[in-house]
Amino acid sequence: xxxxxxxxxxxxxxxxxxxxxxxxxxxxxxxxxxxxxxxxxxxxxxxxxxxxxxxxxxxxxxxxxxxxxxxxxxxxxxxxxxxxxxxxxxxxxxxxxxxxxxxxxxxxxxxxxxxxxxxxxxxxxxxxxxxxxxxxxxxxxxxxxxxxxxxxxxxxxxxxxxxxxxxxxxxxxxxxxxxxxxxxxxxxxxxxxxxxxxxxxxxxxxxxxxxxxxxxxxxxxxxxxxxxxxxxxxxxxxxxxxxxxxxxxxxxxxxxxxxxxxxxxxxxxxxxxxxxxxxxxxxxxxxxxxxxxxxxxxxxxxxxxxxxxxxxxxxxxxxxxxxxxxxxxxxxxxxxxxxxxxxxxxxxxxxxxxxxxxxxxxxxxxxxxxxxxxxxxxxxxxxxxxxxxxxxxxxxxxxxxxxxxxxxxxxxxxxxxxxxxxxxxxxxxxxxxxxxxxxxxxxxxxxxxxxxxxxxxxxxxxxxxxxxxxxxxxxxxxxxxxxxxxxxxxxxxxxxxxxxxxxxxxxxxxxxxxxxxxxxxxxxxxxxxxxxxxxxxxxxxxxxxxxxxxxxxxxxxxxxxxxxxxxxxxxxxxxxxxxxxxxxxxxxxxxxxxxxxxxxx
Numbered sequence: 242x243x244x245x246x247x248x249x250x251x252x253x254x255x256x257x258x259x260x261x262x263x264x265x266x267x268x269x270x271x272x273x274x275x276x277x278x279x280x281x282x283x284x285x286x287x288x289x290x291x292x293x294x295x296x297x298x299x300x301x302x303x304x305x306x307x308x309x310x311x312x313x314x315x316x317x318x319x320x321x322x323x324x325x326x327x328x329x330x331x332x333x334x335x336x337x338x339x340x341x342x343x344x345x346x347x348x349x350x351x352x353x354x355x356x357x358x359x360x361x362x363x364x365x366x367x368x369x370x371x372x373x374x375x376x377x378x379x380x381x382x383x384x385x386x387x388x389x390x391x392x393x394x395x396x397x398x399x400x401x402x403x404x405x406x407x408x409x410x411x412x413x414x415x416x417x418x419x420x421x422x423x424x425x426x427x428x429x430x431x432x433x434x435x436x437x438x439x440x441x442x443x444x445x446x447x448x449x450x451x452x453x454x455x456x457x458x459x460x461x462x463x464x465x466x467x468x469x470x471x472x473x474x475x476x477x478x479x480x481x482x483x484x485x486x487x488x489x490x491x492x493x494x495x496x497x498x499x500x501x502x503x504x505x506x507x508x509x510x511x512x513x514x515x516x517x518x519x520x521x522x523x524x525x526x527x528x529x530x531x532x533x534x535x536x537x538x539x540x541x542x543x544x545x546x547x548x549x550x551x552x553x554x555x556x557x558x559x560x561x562x563x564x565x566x567x568x569x570x571x572x573x574x575x576x577x578x579x580x581x582x583x584x585x586x587x588x589x590x591x592x593x594x595x596x597x598x599x600x601x602x603x604x605x606x607x608x609x610x611x612x613x614x615x616x617x618x619x620x621x622x623x624x625x626x627x628x629x630x631x632x633x634x635x636x637x638x639x640x641x642x643x644x645x646x647x648x649x650x651x652x653x654x655x656x657x658x659x660x661x662x663x664x665x666x667x668x669x670x671x672x673x674x675x676x677x678x679x680x681x682x683x684x685x686x687x688x689x690x691x692x693x694x695x696x697x698x699x700x701x702x703x704x705x706x707x708x709x710x711x712x713x714x715x716x717x718x719x720x721x722x723x724x725x726x727x728x729x730x731x732x733x734x735x736x737x738x739x740x741x742x743x744x745x746x747x748x749x750x751x752x753x754x755x756x757x758x759x760x761x762x763x764x765x766x767x768x769x770x771x772x773x774x775x776x777x778x779x780x781x782x783x784x785x786x787x788x789x790x791x792x793x794x795x796x797x798x799x800x801x802x803x804x805x806x807x808x809x810x811x812x813x814x815x816x817x818x819x820x821x822x823x824x825x826x827x828x829x830x831x832x833x834x835x836x837x838x839x840x841x842x
Contacts, residue, residue: 242603242604242605242606243606244606244609245571245605245606245607247567247568247570247571248530248534248568248571248606248607248608248609250567251530251564251567251568252526252527252530252609254564255526255529255530255558255559255560255564256526258559258561259526259557259558259559262554262557262558262559263525263526263556263557263558264557265557266411266521266556266557267521267557269411270411270412270519270521270522271412273411273412274412274512274517274519277512278305278388278512278513279385279386279387279388280305280309280385280386280388281305282385283385283386288302288303288386291345291384291386295343295345298334298338298343301342301343302343306513307341307342307343307513308337308342308343308388308389308507308508308511308513308514309342309343309344309345309386309387309388310333310337310342310343310344310345310387310388310389310390310391310504310507310508311344311345311347311381311382311384311386311387311389311390311391311413312329312330312333312344312345312346312347312390312391312393313347313348313349313350313378313381313382313390313391313392313393313394313403313406314326314329314330314346314348314349314350314393314394315349315350315351315352315374315393315394315395315396315399315403316329316349316352316393317352319352319353319354319357320352320353320354320395320396321423321457321459321460321461321462321463322395322396322420322422322423322460322461322462322463322469323352323393323394323395323396323399323420324420324460325420325421325460325461325491325492325496326393326420329393329418329420329500330344330346332497332500332501332504333391333418333500333501333503333504336500336501336504336505337504337508340504340505340508341508342508344391344504345386345387347381347382347384347386347387347390348377348378348380348381348382349377349381350373350374350377350378350381350394350399350402350403351370351373351374351377352370352374352394352396352399353366353367353370353398354396355367355396355397355468355728355730355755356457356463359728359730359731359755360696360697360730360731362818362819362821363819363820364725364727364728365724365725365727365821366725366819366820366821366824367397367398367725367727367728368398368547368721368725368726368727368753368838369721369725369824369827369831369840370398370402371398371399371401371402371405371548371551372402372405372827372839372840372841372842373402374394374398374399374402374403374405374406375402375403375405375406375409375555375841375842376406376841378392378402378403378406378407379406379409379410382406382410382413387413388413388414388511388512388513389413389414389415389416389507389508389510389511390407390410390413390414390415390416390507391415391416391417391418391503391504391507392404392407392415392416392417392418393418393420394417395419395420395462395469395472395473396462396468396469396472397467397468397469397472397544398548399472400417400472400473400475400476401472401545401548401549401551401552403417404417404481404524404552404555405551405552405555405841405842406555407520407524408520408521408524408552408555408556409555410520411519411520411521411522411524411556412512412519412521413519413520414507414510414511414517414518414519414520414615415481415507415520415523415615416481416482416483416503416506416507416510416615417476417481417482418482418486418499418500418503419473419476419482419486419487419489420460420461420462420491420496421461421462421487421488421489421490421491421493421496422461422462422463422464422470422488422490422585422586422587422590423457423458423459423460423461423462423463423464423490423491424459424461424490424587425464425585425587425588426455426456426457426458426459426464427452427455427456427458428579428583428585429456429464429465429579429580429583429585430579430583431452432452432453432455432456433580433734433737435448435449435452436449436452436733436734437734437737437738437741439734440703440734440735440738441738460491460492461490461491462586464579464585464586464587465578465579465580465585465586466539466540466541466542466576466578466579466580466581466585466586466589467542467755468542468544468545468755470487470488470586471536471539471541471542471544471545472545473487473488474487474535474536474539474541474595475532475535475536475541475545475549477535477595477599477623478531478532478534478535478595478599478608478620478623479523479524479528479529479531479532480523480528480531480612480613480614480615480616480620480623481520481523481614481615482503482615483499483502483503483506483615483616483627484596484616484622484623484624484625484626484627484636485499485594485595485596485623485625485626485627485636485639486499486503486627487590487594487595488586488587488589488590488594488595489590489627490587494629495627495628495629495634498627498629498634499627499634501634502627502634506615506616507615510615518613518615521556522613523612523613523614523615524552524553524556524558525556525558525612525613526558527609527611527612528609528612529549529552529553529556529558529560530564530568530609531608531609531612531620532545532549533549533560533564533565533568534568534572534602534607534608535595535598535599535602536549536565536660536661536662537565537568537569537572537574537659537660537661537662538572538573538574538575538576538598538602538607538652538660539574539575539576539578539598539661540574540576540577540578540581540660540661540675540677540678541661542755543662543673543675543753543754543765543766544728544753544755546562546565546662546673546766547753547766547834547837547838548837549565549837550836550837550839551836551837551838551839551842554836554837554839554842555842562664562671562673562835563664565662565664565673566662566663566664566793568660569659569660569661569662569663570659570660571607571659572602572607572659572660573652573655573656573657573658573659573660574655574656574657574659574660574661574677575598575601575602575649575650575651575652575655575656576589576598576648576649576650576656577647577648577649577656578648580678580760581661581677581678582647582648582678584645584647584648588645588648589648589649591644591645592640592643592644592645592648592649593639593640593642593643593644593645593649594639594640594649595623596623596624596625596626596639596640597624597639597640597641597642597643597649598649599620599623599624600621600624600639600641601651601652602652603620603621603624604652605652605653607652608620622636624638624639625637625638625639626638626639626640657677660677661675661676661677661678662674662675662676662677663676663790663791663793664793665764665788665790665793665794665795666793666794666795667794667795667796667797668776668796668797668802668803669749669764669767669776669777669780669786669795669796669797670751670767670768670769670775670776670777670795671767671768671835672751672764672765672766672767672768672795672834673764673765673766674762674763674764674765674788674790675754675763676762676790678760679760679761679762679790680760683740683745683760683761683762684762684789684790684791685787685788685789685790685791686711686713686745686746686747686762686787686788687785687786687787687788687798688710688711688712688713688745688746688747688785688786689710689711689712689713689782689783689784689785689786690712690713690714690715690749690780690781690782690783690784690785690786690797691708691712691713691714691715691782692715692717692780692781692782693714693715693716693717694716694717694718694810695716696716696719696729696731696732699714699716699732699735700731700732700735703735703738703739708739708744708746709744710744711744711745711746712739712744712745712746713746713747713748713749713786713788714732714736714746714747714748714749715748715749715750715777715780715786716729716732716748716749716750716752717750717751717771717777717778717780718751718770718771718772718778718810718812719750719751719752719753719770719771720751720752720767720768720770720771720772720773720775720834721770721828721831721832721833721834721838722770722772722773722828722829722831723751723770723771723772723812723828724812724816724821724828725821725824725827725828726751726752726753726834726838727752727753728752728753728754728755729748729750729752729753729754729755730754730755732748733754733755733761736748736761737760737761740760740761746761747761747762747763747764747788748761748762748763748764748765749763749764749767749777749786749788749795750763750764750765750767751765751766751767751768751770751771751772751775751777751834752765752766753765753766762788762790764788764795766834766835767795767834768833768834768835769833770833770834771807771808772809772812773833774807775807776797776802778807778808778809779802779805779806779807779808780797781805784797784798784799784802785797785798785799786798816828827840
């Protein structure tokens, strides 16, 4: 199938825009590759330090003839998604030995749980943790002892941070190794109803706690289609996973077999062999376009509109908001997974999952097939499904038809003709909105603004019964320079209740919304942000705002708006305490949200 002209045009525009930066990046990758296997350049003293604790692997390491794999792990048992990684290094080391090589944990990276910090001061460190993860992984890889790397991470900022680091060491082959989603618990829509009941005072905290514990109940990622699971989709569409690895539950024989297979594959693609696949070659403009196509087709997390430009820039590629918008216009929404529907990712996987979706999108000419992946040449490999047959791992053809058309549909009969994200522009700046779960009649709203500088102020106004008419709730000074750009997901139950009461409501903010943002229209990532003198700082209570998602417009309709002086409150109170003072340099040097809110890239 010929490539869709819109996908081809966007890819060529990215290639042209990135030409100079990408050429310099590839030259750096080639220079490092030309230097040869890295351990050859270490002194005997260097190597003795590196191998001192490796016991039975010492002799093989010192010979330097077999591949040595570096493991960069985001393990901790605070994150349910990352708790399974505790046992992965032992599995990887043993698989490497059987294949004639060695493996070492190169280092660990921090991994915070946004589910724990939602609505808390710690959330103001969340976005910046992506850059800290990239820096930490860079330290791990700086030992320069590794012929390939295995990257263990799943959740929100962790995978983007690891990709940034992997791209920075672009001459080193990289295989990303997931842990998988937890098994299905309390359905997400039932959990959401309980949260709304609690927000209205209809039930007590005991019932809320009971519902939350029944939903988040075991090892693995949360089962809704938020940022963590969007990351896992992305790694498949971009060719960094073993095919079909994303949504296999942890603690299963198939999960362990896939981890072993990832190890074996990493051994096979080093510069010591005949199938050298440096990650800098995998991460080209086609891979990033394929990732954006997957984001739109699945109705994935808005957080990736921030992360993908930062990830791409680490590989010498420049993405822009209009790339997302144009791809969204061309790509149908093929999946309905909570919050876009009632199903969770386990149901999506059972219905045919990513293998079916990639096959459909390839057939429609909406993906680049001619890509380099860790599994081999061509994205068609990712239409296959891993299975254990008599204890042996095999890849067999995946589903050719959806097994549940309420969850997953073919490209020719999609839920919507275009993807789940829209770019917004107007005299309030540039931002994005996720519309895949917003009813069509709610995608245009014209209402007076109510201005807040903190999400807790919104909740207080709600509890006091102050929001009784159609309202556009503006929460400003939530951008990266102001306070680290926290997610405002804790507002979802409050705004949902107002909407269910018959009001037209929307959120406008220079902050973020969770990857699980849902039915309430939310114009987010507004740039330039209020703390940087952006237009949001000139808004006043009662200003009439028009949010028109179908046309991509966000406007304040006040004639004197452009002549006003911006408001600048004292932000010092939300920049200290609970580690926030440590990130002052990040807030000072961070880039705009429209470019990925990056510090290190």
